[in-house]
Amino acid sequence: MHRRRFLSLAAGLAVAGGCGRVGGTGAPVMNRLTIVAPAARGQGWDQAARALAAVLVAEGLARMVEVSNYPGGLGSAALGAFVTARGPFVREGRLLLTGMPMVAGAEIANAASVVKSTTPLARLVGDWAVLAVPVKSRLRSFEDFAAVLRRNPAGLVVGGRLEGGSDHVLYGMIGKCLGVDARLLDYAAYSGWPEAFEAVHDGRVAALLGSARSFMPEIAAGRLRPLVVSSAERIEGIDAPTLMELDVRLEYTDWCGVLGPRGMSREDRDAAVALCDRIDGSPRWRALCAANGWNRVYLSGDDFRQWLTTETGRTRGVLGELGLLSATATSYRHKLLG
Structure with missing residues (x-):
């Protein structure tokens, strides 16, 4: 076989819980948190969104978590609904569940890339x-x-x-x-x-x-x-x-991660990343991952942003070769690359 290297990785629910702060984790207790899921209830990664909500409340990391579903358009509906948050993240935050389809959808639509229109926080699991x-x-x-x-x-x-x-x-x-x-x-x-x-x-x-x-x-x-x-x-x-x-140098997972609103303050971004770190380290979360067959592929903060930037470019290249990018988008990309 030819040797080529192509690595890649690859309605609403409200959950309420008690108050409190988890000591020594660096993650503040959220007052109210909304997770925007790019899938209909019970489909795609919606189950992961609801598992996240349950773990956040059970671990005492959020007092109330709501899952809002926006299916359709390779995640474009959810991305469009994910407006810039108002006020401090710890008081009323918003997280967007994301994955490769949303990254591809933005590229196909010739819209701003996911990494540029949001604040990348963490890659959680994959399939x-x-x-x-x-x-x-x-x-x-x-x-x-x-x-x-x-x-x-x-x-x-x-x-x-x-x-x-x-x-x-x-x-x-x-x-x-x-x-x-x-x-x-x-x-x-x-x-x-x-x-x-x-x-x-x-x-x-x-x-x-x-x-x-x-x-x-x-x-x-x-x-x-x-x-x-x-x-x-x-x-x-x-x-x-x-x-x-x-001898096909390719590793790939249909990954799922979380994003924050564009323009988050450094303090809010650090708080959100700490929240993700706490989730990944939670025995409850790891048990749910094992039960649902989700593979933990955790990466957070700047490492995730860098990976997502590279992955977006790689995905765009494949979409172009598949003929899924418009002539305008392709010409624009060539212009940017000089």
Whole structure:
């Protein structure tokens, strides 16, 4: 296989609790906190938003936490609703749950990047991906898949979630690593996994690429055969090698993190990052991550901002090669790069 390196990582609910301050953590007690989630209730990372709310109250880090849902548009609806906060963060703060789809959505819309329109605080968890085919597929291994893709990039239809979302971008990354022209890749987007599973089983798509934890039941039931996973190490319960094992230098997770409003004061930003640090260190949070199959990929503060800046550029590059950026956006990017 070609050796290329392409690393990437990859309605409302109100929860009320008692007062108090957690000593020695550096995280102040919030009076009221709103978490804006870019997904409908029960979908996407909404469950993570509600887990965050429960942990914040249980740990005594916030007296009341509300989750506000703004689904739609690769996170654009949530980003648009996330206006600059008023007053001190510790009195009435707002956090925006984010991830790769929101980063991609801003780039596709030729809007201000997520990193520039908010204050990056922390990357929390991620979900590894798996490439899988029906058990009767003639593609017995990832090597078979790669060989067909190199010979005829448009000959395989791969299904996943929204166009321009995490699965689509990962497919573009895999294509790049294999030396395939990403513009020729054929990708079918589905609103949910039930529709995608139906499509792969009736032959409308040759393979599915997406959430490892969502594929587990289909794999365990013997309906899907995993070909490869995007994690650094093999995933328990999925009998498939990693991309890295197969000399495809790519590690990727569909990550989830939190952002603060643009223009936060240094004091408010430090308080918000301390809050994230406290969450990641919470046994309650870690137990919820384990129970839900979320992989902790924690990174906070300036390290997260730097990573997000790099990841935004990498994502934009793949979106351009997939043909998902407008001519205006592409021309503007070339102008900026000189």
